[in-house]
Amino acid sequence: MDLKDHIRGIPDFPKPGILFYDISTLLRHAAAWRTAMGRLADLIRPHKPDVLAGIESRGFLVAAPLALELGLGFVMLRKPRKLPGLTIGLNYALEYGTDRIEMQADAVEKGQRVVVLDDLLATGGTLAAGISLLRQAGAEVPCAATLIELSFLGGRSRIDVPFESLVTYDS
Secondary structure (H helix, E strand, O other): OOHHHHOEEEEOOOOOOOEEEEOHHHHOOHHHHHHHHHHHHHHHHHHOOOEEEEEOOHHHHHHHHHHHHHOOEEEEEEOOOOOOOOEEEEEEEEOOEEEEEEEEOOOOOOOOEEEEEEEEEOOOHHHHHHHHHHHHOOOEOOOEEEEEEEHHHOHHHHOOOOEEEEEEEOO
């Protein structure tokens, strides 16, 4: 099955000149979604994770069902002030400004192997920040993965762990 057949491009969203790759069409097609989760499981399993981490918000849609598929726990990496209890966070640079990502301070144990997931890799800033935050918490990050990679934006160069994606767009 070609997963690209189930991902639609929406021009000029969220602003003119941007082509948004919409995974909602993949999510609502049960056979395609099952295929995507199976293929991701096959890519992630060899890295022997203890836990999967998903980046808010579409990364949750990838990491949570994949964690179930692999029999693992799931950790949320969220925007500031969205998690209860004690949190740790990391500020990071975006193309135009800065952002922050946080997780609960007790979400991972020192030495746990945590694979971090998101829906899409563009410039790589958020995924790189997620990796750094997990390391700050004492985790080992053996791999990062997304459903989609926009290779023409060069985000993979900012990821310092093995990286996997199911679908690549070259332009």
